[in-house]
Amino acid sequence: MTSPAGTDSGLLAPTWAGSRAQAETTDEAFLRAMLDVEAALAHAQAELGVVPAAAAATVRDACRAGRVDLGQVAVAARRTGNPVPGLVTALTAVVAARDPEAAEHVHRGATSQDVLDTACMVVARRTLDLIAADLERTAVALVGLVGAHRDTVQAGRTLTQHALPITFGLKAACWLQGVLDALARVRATAAALPAQLGGAAGTLAAYQEYALLADASRPAPAVELAALFAAGVGLAEPLVPWHAVRTPIADLGAVLGLVTGALGKLAVDVLTLSRTEIGEVGEPAAPGRGASSAMPQKRNPVLATLVVSAARQVPALALVLAQAMLAEDERPAGAWHAEWQPLREALRLAGGAAEAAAELAEGLRVHPGRMAENLRLTGGAILTERLNARLAPVLGKAAAKGVLAEAVAEADATGTTVADRLAGLVPPDVLTTLLDPAGYLGAAGTLVERVLRRAGALVPGAAR
């Protein structure tokens, strides 16, 4: 057996390398979370009189001392299928070195899944809080962009082709709407993440046994213990153990997919709009950002690329988490074990993407001049829907559509404009009015207002 000296510095994951989410989701962070859980359990048991207060304090101190060898625990996990037995052995030794008596109380009544599930929720909670903060930053930045570009007209594009004029303000408001959807769910999910306490088969039997041995007068001390324990680790109290009812895991997958999906929408639009030929937006400049190893002129849209790369991975990880619900028995052989790595990766991908997206939104450069140029590219054809609306009542729907299709085709073939082709049919001044993109924006302004109001209600600092 080789050394477990593997590291995961993020070399292959620039989306989260160096991010705050990375720091919260390392193996060390999970190890610390598991130790925090053991400490909180001892403390909660001390509150119920099951464990001497001094022993609980010793356990807590040992948990904080950081003497447990991560590599040893990891490799030991291969023998038992999960890292907790090895962790308990190591922790027990550390405690015993301080107080052999206290060592008897380590992990008392507990099962591996209580420790690992709760630690996963603790890590998830911390990472979701980071994500929420970055979504808020993104929302505030987008509110700024929306406000600044409420009247900046731009080509709306469908199936890659110019369709109708829109405003860049409306486009950014749509990004904002997705971000707010994600933020609302992240907050709700974070608040609901439950601690896990069930014992070896979800009955809390050993916790209850130890508690009744200490004090036989309480009717259901283990249920009280679960509440104290949840409070101690800062998580929601579970209604019942969820050893084999994996709703919280599936929920995490779904919400992280929503985060990267909402940010991914923003990112794919930035990628498109920053194409050399389109040039309507640009990523924030920073030294070395977007540099190529080969081409001195390149400025790659790196932040958007990192966000998209996350958005292409998280749904697949969420799928593994959704399938974890097919958990046979009181603890499944494989479905549970397949959760941990995908959950961690989804957390740090979403966290890294949120950090990148915030930076992208805060620094996005917008080029109204290029937007105006591009709007002229189709020689007015981008406004044929409007012309159609005016001609149809006069000529009939089918005839109007035919006239306009022909005008567009001729303009295209002859290098002239739709206005040229319709000159005989519609008075010039009317045509000029009808072909002004700024005059055909529908309810864009009202729609923008609606999203801004929602942002103001949801995000401190986004009110205008």
Added chain:
Amino acid sequence: MTSPAGTDSGLLAPTWAGSRAQAETTDEAFLRAMLDVEAALAHAQAELGVVPAAAAATVRDACRAGRVDLGQVAVAARRTGNPVPGLVTALTAVVAARDPEAAEHVHRGATSQDVLDTACMVVARRTLDLIAADLERTAVALVGLVGAHRDTVQAGRTLTQHALPITFGLKAACWLQGVLDALARVRATAAALPAQLGGAAGTLAAYQEYALLADASRPAPAVELAALFAAGVGLAEPLVPWHAVRTPIADLGAVLGLVTGALGKLAVDVLTLSRTEIGEVGEPAAPGRGASSAMPQKRNPVLATLVVSAARQVPALALVLAQAMLAEDERPAGAWHAEWQPLREALRLAGGAAEAAAELAEGLRVHPGRMAENLRLTGGAILTERLNARLAPVLGKAAAKGVLAEAVAEADATGTTVADRLAGLVPPDVLTTLLDPAGYLGAAGTLVERVLRRAGALVPGAAR
């Protein structure tokens, strides 16, 4: 080009073949929903005075007449990428045959996506309502099982091995907890499904243009139109168009995955517990149910199998829906088009699974005798955790675990029981008490009560 005579009778999908969900999700059902949407749009426009009331009535009658040829519309979709242009052509012809004037008002100001997205939400709404009803049936049945078997002791199993005693009531309560999780989300998602109204690029421009041509005094008639339209189709009013902000689609995928996941948990347990060697539960008997084409003796757990087969597919379909969020521009070329079939299949799989699960829960046969027999299989080893809790304070944690591991191994090797091996160490009457599975159920009763209370609060008819 061959004939579009394909049918999908469910030959390859016994989970939903013949189910009520199938009937709500056929191509015909989607076609009807699209026609309902066209009718509702004309009606809403009539309320605003944009379309003559008589024309709207004619459109509605034509939509209800069912003269549109499904096969033609389907094949035509290959030319335009979606079925709506072909549908509009066909519908316009039907309306024109009644009243050429009215035909001018068909699909006025609308875009394909408004019609198809809204139709998808209408179908989703109807199917979610069916699913909610079947989850309620399942919940009520499980409440009955929980109540009947609150004290039925059974082996708890982890990683396929006997772990501790539990009650079958607690196991069924865990199933119920998952079902209630799913039900709560289904209801919330169904209530939030939004209508889609945005026009060709999400600005509502053509709707607004037509409305202002009819009555220039309203400030934002298209936004009013969206509200009227949503009410007309029985969906939530969208805050803004969601052409390229696909949260509702991703949400549907997630919630349907939760449904099949929660039911799948129940089903995998039924599969395990009905194994020939375990025999603790059996599927409800019905003529021909579970018959084999080869073996007269077989009674296959068919309902559970159908539920599991759905649960293995829906997360993959949900993934496609989650990835639909990466929707570039004002309408993406491909991401949108990839939603429809997975959404439909996920809906009918979840619907069929819910119907099968309800039948399964209502008719599940429980065999307490086999549960009791199986509990005895390990010669008492299933209670070593309890023995450990008693011996550890006396012998020390490590020593106690060693003594018990040895006793279990010896009992196993010699065909005796753990009680035999510990006879010298613990007084016989104490051993008898400690080795009674019914005496080591922890907080099972309290936990069961908690889930029953939740069921009573959520589901009419589940209160006890």
Added chain:
Amino acid sequence: MTSPAGTDSGLLAPTWAGSRAQAETTDEAFLRAMLDVEAALAHAQAELGVVPAAAAATVRDACRAGRVDLGQVAVAARRTGNPVPGLVTALTAVVAARDPEAAEHVHRGATSQDVLDTACMVVARRTLDLIAADLERTAVALVGLVGAHRDTVQAGRTLTQHALPITFGLKAACWLQGVLDALARVRATAAALPAQLGGAAGTLAAYQEYALLADASRPAPAVELAALFAAGVGLAEPLVPWHAVRTPIADLGAVLGLVTGALGKLAVDVLTLSRTEIGEVGEPAAPGRGASSAMPQKRNPVLATLVVSAARQVPALALVLAQAMLAEDERPAGAWHAEWQPLREALRLAGGAAEAAAELAEGLRVHPGRMAENLRLTGGAILTERLNARLAPVLGKAAAKGVLAEAVAEADATGTTVADRLAGLVPPDVLTTLLDPAGYLGAAGTLVERVLRRAGALVPGAAR
């Protein structure tokens, strides 16, 4: 229970609606394939003397008569978990009406899985043959494009930005390379698809029993039967039954994903290159193709969109098929049942995509003029890698990169060109040569030849 009258005309699947692949993958086609399988089994048993030749002929005639009611069989599948028992009942009745004696020999010794697995392979074989033919069409068309545009210079783009000049011939050769990869695998997979014959638990016991009852002298008649049966249905002979070793299913998923992936690469490039602002290629024109329900001017890239929509779905379906390998026991409860619908959908999506891609490749319009215009957009910056290669040996790597980055930045800021900025540093005629895109194409020509040679070797009609 409602009527099973669901149809699936392809309304929600324009990728395959009306395609030849649709016709091969309908429920009717699967039903016919299952009947073909029953007929082939009876015939193979007749060859071994297990079934009277006349009975086998009667079974075959009955199978061809098409009297089995699809809807009934589909709904009946809900009771048994798969459609075969219902089919056997219906077929037996049809045979019995002709000859009660012959009815005794229907499905003799067989199990549902033999019939359904073999039918799936038959349908897969037919659809793969269609796909191979369409990939060949596509390859031939691409060979033509490559030849015609070997020297058509175009901007190479990486991370959405202009990088270096390439040729459109090389780009099309890369598409071709992917298509040839897919074609080679489709052919290999199609040729290897095995018949399934195992009997109820994979031992061939009942087949053997009936055969030995007929003629006790053969040592392993059931293995002979498998070979005859495979030949009869036109599939490869299985080494052993693969009831629970699902390599063929996983292989199909992988190869179909490769097909849509390779075609999807072509399609995403067509989508990008046909953007309004880029305009370097256009889809083939056809009446009504790409029309919008709202905008008369729109010509949407519909074929590429349909291909991409397939490519976004097939990998998810392939995942379900890959997971089918986790098949417990001699036949799994759920994993097998989850294969059928994803397999069918993946087949028809890949088939429809292949048909659409062939049409796209055959009719693609290429606009060298726009390619040349776009190449000039960066004012020469697209050639800085070449300038760097010349300056680096003179100035040093770092200094050269710095000079060029500054020149590009200044040219960009001042609306001049890179040539202007470097005028003092490099002689004008040298600069003119170095900044000619056609002079910096590396080994593009040689690479193109390599792919053309491969195409010529693999595809009849692609040799040049």
Added chain:
Amino acid sequence: MTSPAGTDSGLLAPTWAGSRAQAETTDEAFLRAMLDVEAALAHAQAELGVVPAAAAATVRDACRAGRVDLGQVAVAARRTGNPVPGLVTALTAVVAARDPEAAEHVHRGATSQDVLDTACMVVARRTLDLIAADLERTAVALVGLVGAHRDTVQAGRTLTQHALPITFGLKAACWLQGVLDALARVRATAAALPAQLGGAAGTLAAYQEYALLADASRPAPAVELAALFAAGVGLAEPLVPWHAVRTPIADLGAVLGLVTGALGKLAVDVLTLSRTEIGEVGEPAAPGRGASSAMPQKRNPVLATLVVSAARQVPALALVLAQAMLAEDERPAGAWHAEWQPLREALRLAGGAAEAAAELAEGLRVHPGRMAENLRLTGGAILTERLNARLAPVLGKAAAKGVLAEAVAEADATGTTVADRLAGLVPPDVLTTLLDPAGYLGAAGTLVERVLRRAGALVPGAAR
């Protein structure tokens, strides 16, 4: 920005923690592979006279010296989107410290993707070789099991229920068949993994430019360079660059899914057969293996659990790799970046699973006594298919099935056996013969031989 001190010791991935595959897939291993690639490139360029031999030697020495800081390179990747520019900067500094002249030749003409893609293939090649070796170990062990248990009769199970007798030898031969399928593909894929050399846009332009500057007489030196480079890194020569034709990536995903799928089949069967109630096989014992943190008696089937947990994750990772084929332009913004982490994780999961499966197969304990006991559980009903084959010709198919179904039901209801119920109908000695499981094994022996022959042909050491 926080410290990049994340480690990935495998704490959350016991499937590969401490495995040989882990050691080959750490970030350090990827960094080393990238440095090997830079060294091989300089060396190949030296062979063509593009780079001085001394400079190439200095580059190689620097690459081997390991002075590049992994953490810095990882964090720098966030600015450029991939780790190569940071690596080149760091490597250049190391080379420059030895010989500033040589530093000019580092990464000459190269692009990030050449280095990273080739490094991924190098790592994949090394890991696939480990996997092939472990599959061979597994195959050899299974050949032993098959031979030892060719005549060990066991219940065949379908849809969780006893179906027919099989042999454990046949079951193990089916596992072996899957393992051989996987092995054959792993070998083929490993041999075909190509080096990547294309330059910034796939034309090899800069390589060609530098080569022609050095020696203008060669017609296509860059293509020669690619061949030399591929030989230098031990990979196949690419026909053309595959920057945006990602067949090799999709292939890797598929083959790794096949590996974990084939091993997963073995593992799910081990899990089922080692259930407390079934007990037909047991995992190999080892100190601490399968221990529980709570229950002294537990022996969890840990190896099978680890294999299954891998098999539940790899298909999802393979999906991300399959979707990487949708790679727009000459290098996509996001699709490429989403490959690296899933590829690495799939490699180490499959590698860890292969190592665990080999250990499992080599040490599997088989309990023929329990198999015999379980065969008796249904009171002979497991042989009703055979009885049916004998009675059907006499009584007619339908009548025979009816008689047997009734006999089974009565036997079950009355606690007697099928033999008791049929005593009047069939002579006792005939019944005894027909109800002997060992007499109804069909072609099991022949099928076993076929797989053993295949194993002998494919695997050294598996010939018998």
